[in-house]
Amino acid sequence: xxLFRRATPSLTGFISLVFLLAGCSGPEPGPVIDFKQAxxxxxxxxxxxxxxxxxxxxxxxxxxxxxxYAYALSVHGLHKEAAHEFSNARxxxxxxxxxHYRTARSEYESGLNKADFISGLEEVTRKFPAYLPAKHFxxxxxxxxxxxxxxxxxxxxxxxxxxxxxxxLATQAEILLDSGLHKQALDILKAITERDSRTPFYYRLxxxxxxxxxxxxxxxxxNMLMLATPSERAIVLDPQEQKFLKQKTGRDHxxxxxxxxxxxxxxxxxxxxxRPLLNAFPGDPGVRNLAAQCMHAAGRSAxxxxxxxxxxxxxxxxxxxxxxxxxxxxxxxxxxxQGANSSAQRKIRRARDIANExxxxxxxxxxxxxxxxxxxxxxxxxxxxxxxxxxxxxxxxQNVPMAFRLFEVATQLNDRETGKQALDAVLAVEPENLxxxxxxxLLAVSAGDIETAKACLERASRVDPAHDGVGVLRTRVxxxxx
Amino acid sequence: xxxxIVGLPPRHFRITLILLALLLLVQVGxxxxxxxxxxPDSPLNLNDLINSETVLPVRRAIRGCELLSRSGSxxxxxxxxxxxxxxxxxxxxxxxxxxxxxxxxDPTQHDCHYYLGYSLELAGLVDxxxxxxxxxxxxxxxxSVTLYRIGELLNRKGEIAESNQFLxxxxxxxxNCPAAHxxxxxxxxxxxxxxxxxxxxxxxxxxxxxxxGTLTALSQAQLRSGNRxxxxxxQKTLALLRSGELTETPINIxxxxxxxxxxxxxxxxxxxxxxxxxxxxxxxxxANVYLEIAAEGLPEAAAVHDRIGRNCFRLGQYDxxxxxxxxxxxxxxxxxxxxxxxxxxxxxxxxxxxxxKDLQSVISVNPDHxxxxxxxxxxxxxxxxxxxxxxxxxx
Numbered sequence: 035x036x037l038f039r040r041a042t043p044s045l046t047g048f049i050s051l052v053f054l055l056a057g058c059s060g061p062e063p064g065p066v067i068d069f070k071q072a073x074x075x076x077x078x079x080x081x082x083x084x085x086x087x088x089x090x091x092x093x094x095x096x097x098x099x100x101x102x103y104a105y106a107l108s109v110h111g112l113h114k115e116a117a118h119e120f121s122n123a124r125x126x127x128x129x130x131x132x133x134h135y136r137t138a139r140s141e142y143e144s145g146l147n148k149a150d151f152i153s154g155l156e157e158v159t160r161k162f163p164a165y166l167p168a169k170h171f172x173x174x175x176x177x178x179x180x181x182x183x184x185x186x187x188x189x190x191x192x193x194x195x196x197x198x199x200x201x202x203l204a205t206q207a208e209i210l211l212d213s214g215l216h217k218q219a220l221d222i223l224k225a226i227t228e229r230d231s232r233t234p235f236y237y238r239l240x241x242x243x244x245x246x247x248x249x250x251x252x253x254x255x256x257n258m259l260m261l262a263t264p265s266e267r268a269i270v271l272d273p274q275e276q277k278f279l280k281q282k283t284g285r286d287h288x289x290x291x292x293x294x295x296x297x298x299x300x301x302x303x304x305x306x307x308x309r310p311l312l313n314a315f316p317g318d319p320g321v322r323n324l325a326a327q328c329m330h331a332a333g334r335s336a337x338x339x340x341x342x343x344x345x346x347x348x349x350x351x352x353x354x355x356x357x358x359x360x361x362x363x364x365x366x367x368x369x370x371x372q373g374a375n376s377s378a379q380r381k382i383r384r385a386r387d388i389a390n391e392x393x394x395x396x397x398x399x400x401x402x403x404x405x406x407x408x409x410x411x412x413x414x415x416x417x418x419x420x421x422x423x424x425x426x427x428x429x430x431x432q433n434v435p436m437a438f439r440l441f442e443v444a445t446q447l448n449d450r451e452t453g454k455q456a457l458d459a460v461l462a463v464e465p466e467n468l469x470x471x472x473x474x475x476l477l478a479v480s481a482g483d484i485e486t487a488k489a490c491l492e493r494a495s496r497v498d499p500a501h502d503g504v505g506v507l508r509t510r511v512x513x514x515x516x
Numbered sequence: 517x518x519x520x521i522v523g524l525p526p527r528h529f530r531i532t533l534i535l536l537a538l539l540l541l542v543q544v545g546x547x548x549x550x551x552x553x554x555x556p557d558s559p560l561n562l563n564d565l566i567n568s569e570t571v572l573p574v575r576r577a578i579r580g581c582e583l584l585s586r587s588g589s590x591x592x593x594x595x596x597x598x599x600x601x602x603x604x605x606x607x608x609x610x611x612x613x614x615x616x617x618x619x620x621x622d623p624t625q626h627d628c629h630y631y632l633g634y635s636l637e638l639a640g641l642v643d644x645x646x647x648x649x650x651x652x653x654x655x656x657x658x659x660s661v662t663l664y665r666i667g668e669l670l671n672r673k674g675e676i677a678e679s680n681q682f683l684x685x686x687x688x689x690x691x692n693c694p695a696a697h698x699x700x701x702x703x704x705x706x707x708x709x710x711x712x713x714x715x716x717x718x719x720x721x722x723x724x725x726x727x728x729g730t731l732t733a734l735s736q737a738q739l740r741s742g743n744r745x746x747x748x749x750x751q752k753t754l755a756l757l758r759s760g761e762l763t764e765t766p767i768n769i770x771x772x773x774x775x776x777x778x779x780x781x782x783x784x785x786x787x788x789x790x791x792x793x794x795x796x797x798x799x800x801x802x803a804n805v806y807l808e809i810a811a812e813g814l815p816e817a818a819a820v821h822d823r824i825g826r827n828c829f830r831l832g833q834y835d836x837x838x839x840x841x842x843x844x845x846x847x848x849x850x851x852x853x854x855x856x857x858x859x860x861x862x863x864x865x866x867x868x869x870x871x872x873k874d875l876q877s878v879i880s881v882n883p884d885h886x887x888x889x890x891x892x893x894x895x896x897x898x899x900x901x902x903x904x905x906x907x908x909x910x911x
Contacts, residue, residue, distance in 0.1 A: 074838070074842070177576070180572050180575045180576045180579065182576060182579040182580040182583050183579070183583050186580070186583055186584070186587070209580060210580075210584070212573070212576045212577060212580055213576070213577060213579075213580025213581045213583070213584050214577050214580070214581050214597065214601050214604075214780045215580075215581065215584060215597060216779065241801075241802075241805070242805050245802050245805055245806075246779050246780075247779055248779060252797070252799060252802070255799075255802060256799045256800075256801050256802050259801035259802055259804075259805060260800075260801040260831060263801055263804070263831075263833065263836075264828075264833055264835075264836050284835065285834070285835065285865075286833065286834055286835035286836070287835075289832075315865075315866065317866030318865050318866040319864065319865075319866060320832070320834065320864065320865065346898055346901055346902070347901070348894050348897060348898045348901075349864070349866075349898075
């Protein structure tokens with residue numbers, strides 16, 4: 035009895051503690067949403083979404099896991115579902131401005147009539163007045179809705195917080211551009227792209243200004259816009275966001291990454307990205323061609339040829355055919371160095387026929403003339419090779435390897451005039467090119483044109499004064515004087 | 517009843533009064549523009565010009581420009597930009613108001629006189645426009661296009677001989693301008709000098725062989741000069757133009773103001789025109805910039821999204837192409853071209869079943885759609901070769 039009496043206060047305390055803890059337990063989030071009935075997504079995107087969803091299912095009360103899944107949904111355009119998941123993250127971690135902002139943003143993005151959803155964003159900026167990502171996004175929303183006064187006022191306010199922020203300045207430029215003040219927009223965009231040359235959105239805007247103003251070379255504007263689209267508007271990022279945004283994937287996204295790597299000369303990275311892409315889309319001819327291109331660039335030409343040859347004939351294109359020609363030419367050259375001449379000839383004849391077929395389809399394709407020139411050079415038809423390379427060079431005067439190839443053929447033919455033209459083409463693109471300057475200088479000496487020879491020597495010496503070729507040219511120039 | 521309304525005039529008198537009041541209102545309404553342009557001090561109210569019905573890019577352009585003209589460091593420059601922007605969208609009445617206000621504050625803004633003349637001309641106020649252009653010519657005697665504009669306005673006023681004087685002065689500076697040659701020729705016709713009209717009109721025709729105005733005037737000049745055969749030839753061309761067998765190429769005049777306005781114009785029709793031009797030159801990414809602006813202005817136009825999709829496809833941006841076709845088909849589910857384009861795209865991505873579904877939709881509506889039939893044959897051939905491949909190695 036005494037024991038019971040003594041125990042009673044402790045028991046009461048324990049029960050109170052249980053009740054207290056039960057009362058303090060976090061809010062109950064909603065179920066993890068299924069995305070399978072929503073929108074259009076491809077194999078890679080589905081895999082990324084599945085992965086994020088699994089994490090959320092494993093720990094439905096973890097705000098970050100719910101948010102990660104929400105980001106996976108958001109970056110693949112499933113905004114309605116993203117809003118649901120962000121709202122759960124917000125419920126679990128109500129102090130975070132990020133989840134409030136992203137919930138409101140996804141609700142806005144999913145809305146058919148956007149104006150109906152702007153109040154959610156306004157509420158977030160009222161609640162977190164110093165929170166830049168939400169304020170910036172709201173400014174862009176105002177701009178999209180045509181509420182220029184609010185957009186301008188808010189962007190100026192944001193800029194007082196972060197005057198050198200590129201995303202904010204880009205929105206300022208966007209407002210100026212939409213208002214017809216192209217010159218002011220251009221000044222801002224030029225400054226931004228000088229600081230950040232990697233964000234496509236800034237080039238998209240810059241390209242638009244050039245296009246509307248009509249005072250730039252149309253080909254260059256087109257190229258700029260082509261490389262910059264599709265691009266998403268840059269919004270000030272919360273420091274936490276970067277890791278979540280990396281979930282973006284999909285056929286086109288991966289293709290863009292691969293192409294960017296190929297353009298940057300990073301063939302190994304391109305090849306690495308191309309493998310899972312090909313696994314995900316084995317029947318997609320575009321993916322097959324790109325994967326083959328990566329394999330060829332990474333030195334796996336036999337595999338590349340197999341991928342191309344296994345592509346159904348209905349999907350063969352001029353570019354895939356030209357890639358096959360290029361592979362065959364390389365294989366033939368390898369065989370030639372190994373002494374297997376008849377196999378090399380067989381391959382090169384097949385390559386020549388495909389190249390001729392492509393030229394028949396598109397006579398203005400410089401690449402086709404270039405590879406045909408290579409084929410003919412290997413087949414020892416030097417006059418034919420010269421003609422093809424000259425045609426290719428007339429169609430594209432910017433390609434340095436092609437001009438060098440023409441120089442090589444011209445040297446084989448002992449045709450100095452063509453050699454000179456080929457080297458001049460190289461120097462027009464790359465005035466400091468060492469080999470072109472050395473060879474052009476040597477040709478000039480032999481033609482008695484000492485002024486050109488001296489100019490070439492001077493340029494070559496600036497690049498590498500100790501180079502053997504520069505030494506030879508120097509001696510020839512001196513001996514000419516003497 | 518009448519007795520209850522004490523002090524009111526008789527009924528017929530009241531009716532007359534109401535009619536008079538109505539008449540006055542109608543007159544005030546009819547001369548609304550006239551009174552507005554002549555009231556430079558009345559503030560510009562954008563709500564009178566644009567509302568929620570105005571297409572979004574135009575609304576943004578005008579509201580944004582007006583806002584920035586108020587808040588920028590150089591307000592005069594901003595006001596001038598606003599006036600040009602307003603004129604670009606044919607809001608000449610408002611442009612005139614802004615320009616007059618600028619000139620009132622700073623008469624040294626020479627260009628304003630030209631811009632004012634232009635907007636007044638397009639608003640149909642010939643005398644005022646003429647006055648502005650003459651003033652501008654005093655300030656900038658070397659501005660050649662002003663001579664042309666004065667010549668045109670004098671023609672409209674019926675002062676033909678004087679019109680030709682200005683046009684000839686203009687032609688001394690810009691000898692190849694076909695528009696001026698055409699007007700000089702037309703003036704000679706009006707002056708009953710058909711033989712003198714022949715030479716300038718022939719110059720215009722040489723540059724613009726399918727300009728209806730030139731051909732009509734030249735045909736008359738030939739006829740009235742006794743060259744019936746030549747006139748008949750021209751009449752034949754005119755008949756072809758009328759029937760639509762030939763397409764007219766109207767003469768444009770080189771005017772920097774019009775060029776600026778063209779750069780600013782974001783109306784859907786202008787953007788679509790630009791996009792078509794760029795597509796024809798193979799600039800698909802550039803065309804899509806204009807098409808996206810047009811789509812903002814015409815969000816319900818399935819054709820615009822279809823076109824964006826086609827350009828994305830040509831650029832290899834398949835995701836975007838698919839999205840654009842989806843959007844187009846959401847707006848117009850039976851749109852044949854979008855269904856066919858989406859089928860081609862899906863087949864090109866190896867998504868054969870989806871492609872077949874779209875193709876079936878096209879063929880069910882239009883069984884003779886040649887491109888679809890060709891694609892269907894291609895799909896069949898692909899499926900057969902796949903089946904053959906799969907059967908190889910099987911017992």
